[in-house]
Amino acid sequence: MRALLQRCLESSVSIMDENEKEYKLKEKIENGFVILLGVCDEDTDEDINKLVDKISKLRVFEDENNKMNLDIYSVNADILLISQFTLYAD
Structure with a gap:
């Protein structure tokens, strides 16, 4: 399991709506963490809890x-x- 963490004052994530060909706001936060998380097959519940x-x-x-x-x-x-499988890319 790999995580990239950044403290933020505000952040948001938008996702492309394929039907309308435009980005739509999916989620928005104020003060907190943005966490990009990569998970692989070998990760366990213990890894998550840790x-x-x-x-x-x-x-x-x-x-x-x-x-x-x-x-x-x-x-x-x-x-x-945010799920980020590319954290495991070579």
Whole structure:
């Protein structure tokens, strides 16, 4: 399992509507994480749990003293999770 994580103030993902030949907004978040996630056949539930635990404990959000000291739960932030199989490309 491979994940690329980026903190964001806002983010969105749009998907091409083949019938109308235009992009349609699929999802939008405010403050939080954008996570590009690549999963392979060998990944297990244990791998998923380990990744979720690690990401949820990252203290990369600022506290009242402008120190990166808060996790995603503490600031009630969002996650935009996007499947990205190309993270396994050679």
